[in-house]
Amino acid sequence: MIVCLAVVGHQNNPLYIQSFTEADDALKLHHIVHCSLDVVDERVNNPKKSGPTLNETFLGLLYPTENYKVYGYLTNTKVKFILVTTDLDVRDTDVRNFYRRFHAAYVDAVSNPFHVPGKKITSKSFAERVSTIVKSFGLSSSS
């Protein structure tokens, strides 16, 4: 299950952060997302010299905590997506698929002429769409 999803802007500021748990652990998830930005920085700033993955947007598993796994994604405009999940057995392809759909939703949200770039995303339709994507996460693989 996805417990937290975040869009992080250029100044490493949260543009959209939503937790999907019942418990009051929003703060803890904020910390996890915030810490994972260090790994994103590390991966982006020290790119591997060669390899076909230079233009890869999907950053993979950022770091495992005891209860969560954190995955990263970097858009071509250097906006970061962070995903925190409690599933300890996640397939990369699922995460990739999820991110592809989420990226599309994000692009639609920021293409809104009333959205000011660099400000928080407050669109309700975006939130709804995201929650649908989150709910469908992992279903395709199990079915």
Add this chain to the structure above:
Amino acid sequence: MEDYPEELRTPPVALACLVGCPAVHGLITAHLHSQQPPINTIALPDFSKISVIPLKKPPRENSEPVGGIIRRDWLSKHRTRIPAVVAALFSSDNVYGDPAQWLQVCTDLENLKAVIRGRNIKLVVVVVVVTQSGHKDDTSEDRMTALRKRAELDAKNLIVFVPDDELELKQSLSRLWTAFTELANTYYRDEGRRIKTRLEKKNFSSMELNVRYCFKVAVYAEFRRDWAEALRLYEDAYHALREMVGTSTRLPPIQRLVEIKAIAEQLHFKMSTLLLHGGRVVEAIARLRQHIGNYRKLVGAPEVIFLHWEWLGRQYLVFAQLLETSSANVPNVQSMVSVPADKPTEWEYYPAYYYQLAASYLKEKKLCLEFALSMSENVGQIDGSAESVVASAYLGQFARLLEHDNTYVMQALTDDEYANHALAEGKRFQDSFEIIALLKRSFEAYSNSKAERMAAYCGLQMAKEYFSVSEFANAKQAFENVASLYRQEGWVLSLWEVLGYLRECSRGISSVKDFIEYSLEMAALPLTNNAVEPSFKDCGPAGPASLSQRAKIHEEALEVVRGESEENRDLKVNSDYPLYLEIDLVSPLRVVLLALVAFHQQTVKPGAPSLITISLRSQLPINVEIDQLEVQFNQSECNFIIGNGQKQNTAAISHVQPGRRVETAPDLVLATNKWLRLTYDIKSDQSGKLECMYVIARIGQHLTICCRAESPASMDDIPLWKFENLVETIPIKDPSLAFSGLKAIQVEEPDPQVDLTLGSTGSALVGEIFILPVTVASKGHAVYSGELKINLVDTRGGGLLSPREEEPFSSDNLHVELVDISWETHEDHSETRLDNIQKIQPSFGLISVPSLEEGNTWSCKLKIKWNRPKPIMVYVSLGYYPRKGEPSLQKVHVHKSLQIEGKTAVTISQKYMLPFRQDPLLLSKIKPVSDADQLPSLCLNESSMLIVSAKNCSEVPLRLLSMSIESEESNGACVIKPQHEEFKEPIVHMPGEEFKKVFTVMPKVNSTKLKIGTVSLKWQRDSRNFADDKSQVITKHRLPDVNIELPPLVVSLDCPPHAILGNPFTYSVRIQNRTELLQEIKYSLADSQSFMSSGSHSDTIYVLPRSAHTLRYMLLPLGLGPQQLPRVTMTSVRYSAGFQSSTASSIVFVYPSNPHFKASDILEIRKDSIAAD
């Protein structure tokens, strides 16, 4: 890791035992220890001490129950007490001595063999040669053989040890070490194999034994340095142990789990050490993950759950320490590639990650322990009995030690007893400091690897830990570090939590200023959700992050400020402790109060009013009412105070200094995110920059907020709120002012009331010293400390007037220069000049102006000299103080400029002429040479005429004073007349006129390039009313060189100056041959209509050398007026040169009758004829 016993932490080292001959023990021990691999030794001075080697226990009965998995002392026993090899050292004296001694040797050997046989310990016999007695005879050989047989040894294990000789000693020691190593290896291999066969045959009765055997074989393998085997068997032991969970029933459940975990910990430690020292970091990390995965869920009974967390924390801590100390390099972590789930991610290679985890589990342990302590009330009661609980003989087990008839008996514990013991033990430790220490290490490690957010998270945990033990100062510092990162990156919720803690810390150290600052910052955070979401509830000590909570915190802060707070008694704000907050451009409190100041104009005249708008905005959730605003400027006399119209009588007004301007605004209420705009007039008498520095708000009696003023043009977005979707408002109604307004205004200088006049007199002439009068006339201001600056600037740009400084000044490269400045004074002229002239440079001058009363004038004259024609700008500026003795006043400046054209006054040209009607044949003229290259040619020894003409190019009449030619050639190469002529009365030369003067030149030297000389013309302006010598200007012109040659033939025409109609006259052409050759001349005469002629028409004649031939014609004029004489054409055959007289020279005027001339008229006519030529 330090908690582990030494034998566990270090790799096993083979053990040997030395018996007898204590004198050489030191030598041998040191040598064995220094070898690679080393061997530890037990040294026994004599054979009676061999009982320290424990005897072999009787073999275990299969039915006997197993007490535990691994004996606590088993490893240390093998490391320190059971040797692999025993060396029996005998002195050679004893071996070769009398039978009694020999018998003693044999007895000792037998005893020793009896002890070691059971354990299968290897034996070496060493004969120490005490003195080199040298009897190596047959008897000694016999003794040696006997000894070897008795000891049942190979020959190589009977070693003769010679300590006295260095070379021999070395050999003996190395032999000894080789034998020891070999035998020790055999011993450990045999022992290992012995137990291994049991494993292979499954010859064990219980799981415990399986684990134990695996462990033992692994340790023996380690003794042999067979790391791969050791690792494999440790793994076997580990897996066997894991299977015991849930199946073993030997102990009560709690203790059972504790034992298994203790063994697992030790096995895992061994495996990690082996892997890390082998450089297999990735495997070690994978094994750790597996290890944690295996045991994480085995939390055990709830009352001792804290033991589980402690154990987990210790696993991470030990691994972190191992990782830190292992020399293995972190492999190159692949980046930008999605890390497969089974590979470690970046941070898992850093010890910091494990320290952090260790700390978090330790914290968990602390929480559970506190909970467990609070639940069990009888911990205190059983303390006494708990003291007698000790670790039992088996690893991971505890037992009660009972004194029973002077012997100690171990009694097994029940789980309850054990739990009480564990609680009592747990109480003794201060976990917080350990947690802080761990977090600090993690924090530092993360900071070093530039992982600031991870570091901040560790810092946050650390700060919370400090907070929990009430170390508020430390906590506050740590929280502040974290807060700055969250502020910068806009993590509002995290910041809310940290600020909540900081508020409590400030309360803890009774720092009211910090408390208010943090409270206000929290209250102004961009948290706008009203409904309390469940996930935002647990947000630190400040409560849920919501709008209502913000309002509550704001309210609370205001209560403290008013001194009305009930719960915050320690935080005092009153007249003794007023509160003063400062908000600068980087302060996080900018969200609390932002002050923008904009002048409506950019510049203003002194004393004239200018509008200023002060815009204030706050993000605080509740409206803030300000009692008084003070606006401070860099010119303190402009400061003013705005009072609140609603609260006229508040005591805040008492801050007002007498004489200060006080305004009153209808109300000063700041609503959330709304601009409060106040516009006032402001006047400044002092010129310069007027800048608003601070806007100070006073709220209540004791709170002052000093806010640094900002310009709307350079305002940064306020932090945190800039990411929010707010309605954008502009601080000032005028939108252009809102984007470009500045908090500073330029107050101009007062208008000068002094006239500065430059007396323009037209253009200047090159060469003369041009005088430019400058007049300073006071028209209302007196002039004090006046300074006049003069600058000459080339109007076309280019630095012609100011050559580069390193070049020396010379008049050659200066086209225009300022020569002097002079003025008239009443005092001694020279003295004041020296005092007052401060600086005169070719293009710059600075002089001081004497003090002038109102209405007075002063003037000076600038003397400027032009060396080349060039237009320039003269800039003159006067700076002065209008009043005396007030240096603080601004200087008033007056500027004037004037363009002056520099022009050439006179241009001089020259022309050479031969005497009238005389034409020499100049051979150089025949040659076809282009005219440009040709120098004017003159005849040698013939006088020629030089006409010098001077043209007035200026626009003013000039007065010519004299003209002269200075010859350059010496010794009379050329005679010029007149050399110098002063004009008796000065000739006035009007603009555009040409003045001509005739000189005669007679070259005396035959030269192709004769320098004639330089013409000097002395002149002055005609309009000058003071005709002193200085104003005379000399213009020089160098005459071009001439070519002098000797003409071979000279033709001269001769006829009367005029003719009279009907009167015949003689016209003769004289051909003069100046050469030594016969000259053949052909000539012909062309008829003319105006004359009748008689004489030879055409012919060829020969002119003899150095003689002349004259052709004579008689002419009768037929027409009137100027008439062309018949023209004679001549050709010199020798030089192929033709000659025809010029039209001008062959014209004669025919009068109708004889005219009557006056003498002066004749002169005039002559002159005219020359001029016309």
